[in-house]
Amino acid sequence: MPARQERVRAGNRKQCPAPDVPHGGERQAMLESDGNSQQPALQRRRVEETLQQPKWTLESPVRDILLEGSLAVKLKLNDFLRGKFCGMGVVESNESVLMEEFAAHPTRFIDDTKLLDTIKTSESYNLARCVMEWRKGAEMITMRDVAYLHGKGVSTLKQWWEFEDEGMGGTESRQKLDRVLHEVRMRTILLKTQVLEGLYESVYNARWSHVMEAADVEAGMGLKVKEGKPPQSWEYKEEGGTLEIHNEKKRLHPPRLRLMVLSSERQWPYSWSRVEGITDCYVTAEVERVWKVVEGDLKGLFGTDGPKIFKTWRHLLIGTSGIGKSMAAGSYLLYQLLHYDAAKFHVVVYCFGRELAYVFDKTAQTVSEYKAEDDIMIVVKDLAQRGMRGYVICDAAMQGAPSPAHFPPSKSWGMILVSSPDRNQFEVWKQAMHPRQIIMNCPDAIDVKAMYVWERRDQPVQEQAECWKMVEQHMCNVGPIPLCIFSEAEYVERFNATEDAVKSMSASDAERYSVIGTGKLWHFEGASHQLLRLDRKRGDTGCEAFLNVPICEKLWLQIFDKLATIMGEKDVLLLVWRLKESCLPEARENYIVPAFTLWGFVGAIQYKLKELTPPEWRPRRPCALRVWPSDHPKKSVLLLRKEYNPAKVDIKYGVLYEPEDESFPLLDAFFFLKPPQNTMVGLQVKTSKRKHITASIVRRLSEYLAEYFNVRKTFALDLLWEIIYVHYPESVPINRWQRCDLVQHPHGDEGKAEEIIAAFWKRQVHQYNVAISPEDLHVVCGG
Structure with missing residues (x-):
C-alpha cells in the first residue's frame, strides 16, 4: 500500500442529501441480465457529476495544485476604487496596477493627497491590506513546501501518493494535497466499480x-x-x-x-x-x-x-x-x-x-x-x-x-x-x-443430518438412508465438518490430511498440541485445525470462552497413541485430566478411556481396584490389571458401527477396543488377555451404560463380538469376564455386585440359552470398581 494512503482523507462534507453509495460503470453481473436496468436518479446524478472532465489527475503538478487560488487571483487598483469609492481616483494608466503595487507605493499612482488619506484610513482598504499580507505569507509557506517537495523528488500528485516522508507535518499544503488525491482516487475507483445487477x-x-x-x-x-x-x-x-x-x-x-x-x-x-x-x-x-x-x-x-x-x-x-x-x-x-x-x-x-x-x-x-x-x-x-x-x-x-x-x-x-x-x-x-x-x-x-436431508430432499427415502450411512462414517473419521463430509472428494482430501497430520506429529509438535483441553488460540504452523475443534463455555461476565477438544473420538484415539510415543506419560496424563476436568460431564467420560493404555496410569490405580462381592459365595479373584499389570493394552482401536459393515478382524492382545456405536451393550471398551488367562476385561466408564443387566443384554454383547471378530458366536461365553466400573469423585460409585436377571422366560431353545447366560454370569463374571481422582495423576507425575 502506498504510504500516502495512510493519510488520505475525504473532504469536509458534513451530510449528504441521501445515503447513496457511489457507483461506477455498470456491467452484466454474474448471472444473465438484460443490461437495461437504470440506476436510481440520485445515484446516477452523483456518478455523472463525479465523472465530469477532471480538474486534477495523478499527473497534475503539485505546484499547480498548491498555488491554485493564490497567485491566480489578484485584485486590481481600479477595480477596488470602482467598487469601494464610486470610481474616484480611477485613471486609465492604472488599469493593470495590482493592489499589492499600490500598497507598496501609493503616491506613485494617486497624487490627490486628500483622496489618498481617505483610502488609507478606510476599513475596506485596511481589510484588503490584511488579506494581501496573509496571502503573501501563505504563498511564501506554499512556495517553501513546493520547494521542499521538489527537493524530495515530488513534483506530481502520483509522486505525492507514494511519498513517505513525514517532514511536512499537518500543514495546509499536506491537507490540500491529500484532499485532491482522495478526489482523484475516488474518481478512478468509480470508473472501474462493478455494479452487480439484481x-x-x-x-x-x-x-x-x-x-x-x-x-x-x-x-x-x-x-x-x-x-x-x-x-x-x-x-x-x-x-x-x-x-x-x-x-x-x-x-x-x-x-x-x-x-x-x-x-x-x-x-x-x-x-x-x-x-x-x-x-x-x-x-x-x-x-x-x-x-x-x-x-x-x-x-x-x-x-x-x-x-x-x-x-x-x-x-x-x-x-x-x-x-x-x-x-x-x-x-x-x-x-x-x-x-x-x-x-x-x-x-x-x-x-x-x-x-x-x-x-x-x-x-x-x-x-x-x-x-x-x-x-x-x-x-x-x-x-x-x-x-x-x-x-x-x-x-x-x-x-x-x-x-x-x-x-x-x-x-x-x-x-x-x-x-x-x-x-x-x-x-x-x-x-x-x-x-x-x-x-x-x-x-x-x-x-448435519437435517442439512443432508435438505440437500437430498428429492431423492427416495431409501436412497437417502443408504447415503446417510456414508456421511455418518465420514463424520466418524473427520468430525462433524459440513465442508468435508458431504462431498466424497472433499472427504477423501480431509481424511488423508488428518492421517498425515497424525503420522507427521513429532516431539517438536508436542508443545503445539498442548492447547488440547485449554482455551488457547492456535497457530496454523501445525495441523491443529484438522484435528481439533472448539467447544464453547461460559467465561467471565459478558464473555464467551472455549476449549480445544479432539474433533472426533477416532482422531482422539489416534492423537493419544501418537502423543504417548512422543511425550512423557506425565504430559499425556496431564492433557487427559485437563480434558476431563474442563469439558461437559457427558464429554468427560470419552477422554479417560485411552489412559488405560499407559503403564504409569495402570500402575497408579492397580491397587485401588476393588472386587464387588457377588450375592452367592464363590472364591474371590483379584483383577487381572492388579495381578498382571504389564499385560495392560498398549494402544487403542476404534470399532466402527455395524451398519458400516466393517470387515471382521482377528483378535489382537494388548489392544484396547473402543466401540463407536453408542448402543454397544454394557461396555465402553474392552481388551483380551491371551492364554492361559483367557480373560476379557471390560471397562464401563459412561453413566449411560449403567442399566439393569439382563440375559438378553449379555447375549447381545456376545453376538456383537462375534460380528466384529473372527470367532464363533459363543466365543465370549468361553472366557472369564472382568468388568471394571470406573467412577470419579463427582459421580455415584457402583459398590454392589450387579446381577444378571431373566426378565422373561422365553420358551424353547431361546429360554434355555438365556438360562445358560444367567448361570454363566454368576459363575464366570467378576466385577470391580475403581475411583479415579487427581491424586492418581499426582502419583504418576511424582507429585
Whole structure:
C-alpha cells in the first residue's frame, strides 16, 4: 500500500442529501441480465457529476495544485476604487496596477493627497491590506513546501501518493494535497466499480424453508422438509451477559425445529467470486444464536452494568474451520442486517479479507463490488465521512483482518470479524478494537443430518438412508465438518490430511498440541485445525470462552497413541485430566478411556481396584490389571458401527477396543488377555451404560463380538469376564455386585440359552470398581 494512503482523507462534507453509495460503470453481473436496468436518479446524478472532465489527475503538478487560488487571483487598483469609492481616483494608466503595487507605493499612482488619506484610513482598504499580507505569507509557506517537495523528488500528485516522508507535518499544503488525491482516487475507483445487477434483491428476498424433526416413525429419515419460515424459532436466554439456547431438554423430543434454510436464487456473496455456486444458507441454532447476540448488543439488551471489557458494536466470531462461519453465519448476518432498521444502518459492507468487498446500499438497493485494499479503504471511509452509518462483515479466512486503523471506519459503525481460531488472522485487530468474542460450536449429528436431508430432499427415502450411512462414517473419521463430509472428494482430501497430520506429529509438535483441553488460540504452523475443534463455555461476565477438544473420538484415539510415543506419560496424563476436568460431564467420560493404555496410569490405580462381592459365595479373584499389570493394552482401536459393515478382524492382545456405536451393550471398551488367562476385561466408564443387566443384554454383547471378530458366536461365553466400573469423585460409585436377571422366560431353545447366560454370569463374571481422582495423576507425575 502506498504510504500516502495512510493519510488520505475525504473532504469536509458534513451530510449528504441521501445515503447513496457511489457507483461506477455498470456491467452484466454474474448471472444473465438484460443490461437495461437504470440506476436510481440520485445515484446516477452523483456518478455523472463525479465523472465530469477532471480538474486534477495523478499527473497534475503539485505546484499547480498548491498555488491554485493564490497567485491566480489578484485584485486590481481600479477595480477596488470602482467598487469601494464610486470610481474616484480611477485613471486609465492604472488599469493593470495590482493592489499589492499600490500598497507598496501609493503616491506613485494617486497624487490627490486628500483622496489618498481617505483610502488609507478606510476599513475596506485596511481589510484588503490584511488579506494581501496573509496571502503573501501563505504563498511564501506554499512556495517553501513546493520547494521542499521538489527537493524530495515530488513534483506530481502520483509522486505525492507514494511519498513517505513525514517532514511536512499537518500543514495546509499536506491537507490540500491529500484532499485532491482522495478526489482523484475516488474518481478512478468509480470508473472501474462493478455494479452487480439484481443481486441485492436476490439476497434481500431470499426464500425460507425449514426442516423439522418428526415425531412419527413413518417420516423416513425422521425429518420433514417444509416450505416457508417456521412458526417458531429457537428460544434463547441470557446467561452471564451472553445468550444460550433456552430449555435445551425440550429440543430432545420431536417435533422440533432442526434447520432453517434461506435460498438466494443468485447465490450469496461467499460464492460470488468462487467456482462453486451456493444458493442455500443453512441456519442452525448456533447460527441463529450468533445473530441474536449481535442484535442484542445493537439494541443494548444486555444492560450497561459491570466493567466495560468490550465494545458492544465490535464482534469477533471464532469457530472451527469448515463448520459454516463464513457461508452460513456470514450470509445470515447479511440477510438480517439488510432487514434491520434502515435509520441505524444505511449500508452493509461485506469484506473478504483485504482485497474484495461488496457494498450493499440499503437506500438505492444495489450492490457494488470493489477490489484492492486501497480502493476498499477509500470507499468505506468516504461513506463514513459523508455521514452514512453502516455495518461491516469481514471474513478473515483467506487474508486475515484488515487494518484496525480503517475498519470500522467510524465509531458509529458496527463490525464483526469472522475467523478460525488462528490468532495470526485477527490478533492485531482484536487488541485495537476490544470486541465481544462469540464462539460458534460445531453442528451436532442431527443438525448435519437435517442439512443432508435438505440437500437430498428429492431423492427416495431409501436412497437417502443408504447415503446417510456414508456421511455418518465420514463424520466418524473427520468430525462433524459440513465442508468435508458431504462431498466424497472433499472427504477423501480431509481424511488423508488428518492421517498425515497424525503420522507427521513429532516431539517438536508436542508443545503445539498442548492447547488440547485449554482455551488457547492456535497457530496454523501445525495441523491443529484438522484435528481439533472448539467447544464453547461460559467465561467471565459478558464473555464467551472455549476449549480445544479432539474433533472426533477416532482422531482422539489416534492423537493419544501418537502423543504417548512422543511425550512423557506425565504430559499425556496431564492433557487427559485437563480434558476431563474442563469439558461437559457427558464429554468427560470419552477422554479417560485411552489412559488405560499407559503403564504409569495402570500402575497408579492397580491397587485401588476393588472386587464387588457377588450375592452367592464363590472364591474371590483379584483383577487381572492388579495381578498382571504389564499385560495392560498398549494402544487403542476404534470399532466402527455395524451398519458400516466393517470387515471382521482377528483378535489382537494388548489392544484396547473402543466401540463407536453408542448402543454397544454394557461396555465402553474392552481388551483380551491371551492364554492361559483367557480373560476379557471390560471397562464401563459412561453413566449411560449403567442399566439393569439382563440375559438378553449379555447375549447381545456376545453376538456383537462375534460380528466384529473372527470367532464363533459363543466365543465370549468361553472366557472369564472382568468388568471394571470406573467412577470419579463427582459421580455415584457402583459398590454392589450387579446381577444378571431373566426378565422373561422365553420358551424353547431361546429360554434355555438365556438360562445358560444367567448361570454363566454368576459363575464366570467378576466385577470391580475403581475411583479415579487427581491424586492418581499426582502419583504418576511424582507429585
